[in-house]
Amino acid sequence: MPQTTENSRMIKATAETIYNAFTEPKALETWLAPGKMKGKVHxxxxxxxGGYKISLFYPSSEKESKGKTKDNEDRFEVKFIEIIPNLKIVQAVNFDSSDPDYLGExxxxxxxxxxNGSTKVTFLFKNIPHGIKPEDNEAGTLSSLEKLAKYVE
Incomplete structure (x- = not known):
């Protein structure tokens, strides 16, 4: 059965300001990687x-390897399916992994x-690969939303 998660956050910024944080590679590198991970847009x-390729790197302080691509890296490719400026962005995401549990779009x-002067930002994930626990996806999304809020507020 396909896995799905949905998370939202109110952010004290206009939809345009937040939308723009999705349109620039340096912005994505700053806020998209959850927790202490670091991002690199390729x-x-x-x-x-169109789309983008990005790597999210786990901090060296995390001794347990859990990367989907390499021990300390999650690399994935995104294709933009739908873009409605300031309203919606739909992306198809594919992980670069040799583990079949992380494959699939x-x-x-x-x-x-x-x-009321803020913007509700909602992330809806559909068809999450079976190697990703929905609760881990939700925790990562909430962390990214927190970093997005700090970036734009």
């Missing part, structure tokens, strides 16, 4: 049919809903 083409839909 390619970036923000348009429908996951959908990440991000919506921006203005509410």
């Amino acid at each position: 390619d970036f083409d923000f348009k429908v049919g 996951m959908t990440m839909e991000v919506t921006f809903t203005p509410i």
Whole structure:
């Protein structure tokens, strides 16, 4: 059965400001990697049919290897499926992994809903690979949303 998660956060910024944090590689490197992970965007083409490749690196202080691509790295490729400026971004995500539990196309839909001078940002993940526990995906998403809020507020 396909795994799905959904997480939201109110952020004290306009939908346009938050949307723009999805359109620049350096911004993604700053806020997308959850927790103490670091991000590195390798390619970036923000348009429908375009996409990006990114690596998220675990901190060296984490001794237990858990990377999907390498011991300390999760690398994935994103294709932009739908872009509605300041409202919605839909992405197809594929992990670079030799482990079949991490293979398969996951959908990440991000919506921006203005509410009283702030914006509700919602991440909806569909078809999460079976190697990723939904609770881990939710925890990572909440961490990224926290970093996004700090980045734009």
